Amino acid sequence: xxxxxxxxxxxxxxxxxxxxxxxxxxxxxxxxxxxxxxxxxxxxxxxxxxxxxxxxxxxxxxxxxxxxxxxxxxxxxxxxxxxxxxxxxxxxxxxxxxxxxxxxxxxxxxx
Amino acid sequence: xxxxxxxxxxxxxxxxxxxxxxxxxxxxxxxxxxxxxxxxxxxxxxxxxxxxxxxxxxxxxxxxxxxxxxxxxxxxxxxxxxxxxxxxxxxxxxxxxxxxxxxxxxxxxxxxxx
Numbered sequence: 414x415x416x417x418x419x420x421x422x423x424x425x426x427x428x429x430x431x432x433x434x435x436x437x438x439x440x441x442x443x444x445x446x447x448x449x450x451x452x453x454x455x456x457x458x459x460x461x462x463x464x465x466x467x468x469x470x471x472x473x474x475x476x477x478x479x480x481x482x483x484x485x486x487x488x489x490x491x492x493x494x495x496x497x498x499x500x501x502x503x504x505x506x507x508x509x510x511x512x513x514x515x516x517x518x519x520x521x522x523x524x
Numbered sequence: 525x526x527x528x529x530x531x532x533x534x535x536x537x538x539x540x541x542x543x544x545x546x547x548x549x550x551x552x553x554x555x556x557x558x559x560x561x562x563x564x565x566x567x568x569x570x571x572x573x574x575x576x577x578x579x580x581x582x583x584x585x586x587x588x589x590x591x592x593x594x595x596x597x598x599x600x601x602x603x604x605x606x607x608x609x610x611x612x613x614x615x616x617x618x619x620x621x622x623x624x625x626x627x628x629x630x631x632x633x634x635x636x637x638x
Contacts, residue, residue: 447626456530456630456631457612457628458628459625459626462625503566503567509624511574511624513557513614514569517565518566
């Protein structure tokens with residue numbers, strides 16, 4: 414069966430510090446991968462998606478970047494965090510172009 | 525830009541009551557998903573509907589996809605406290621370059637009181 418992991422689970426970082434969030438998927442190959450940010454108790458905003466190694470598409474201009482160095486690894490990064498980067502970050506994978514399956518999320522607080 | 529309007533945003537009911545959550549759009553989706561999310565966790569997929577007019581049942585939950593594939597509803601019968609959570613609808617964008625990107629509704633926070 415397939416599983417998706419995210420770490421860290423929680424992170425508190427000062428403004429201006431770098432960021433690296435990692436997502437890995439097990440039990441499948443060549444998945445479509447997605448990064449979302451979620452405001453408290455609300456809908457999800459798609460940040461990046463990837464259909465293959467090294468292929469990244471950005472949905473919204475922002476202070477973040479993404480990379481896919483391996484087939485089942487998706488990384489969300491920032492060189493300098495802003496206060497507005499705080500939020501709940503979710504990684505998802507999809508075997509098709511319909512449903513997506515989400516990881517447990519990372520709660521990021523920028524102080 | 526495809527938008528998905530979800531309503532109501534908040535729902536507070538007593539155990540045993542019925543409820544319906546709606547998702548509406550002016551755009552056509554190739555499929556629509558419903559998710560349930562607990563605080564501090566990732567959303568969990570409940571159902572995917574693909575065909576216009578499709579109805580799917582999951583125990584006390586009934587999901588319907590509109591005939592034109594622009595809207596959907598989630599009906600819960602005899603709600604229980606365990607149904608409490610954030611319910612999200614998400615539409616898969618149609619088109620060859622959509623790459624499975626989902627458009628999410630704003631969510632419905634459901635609280636079922638014992």
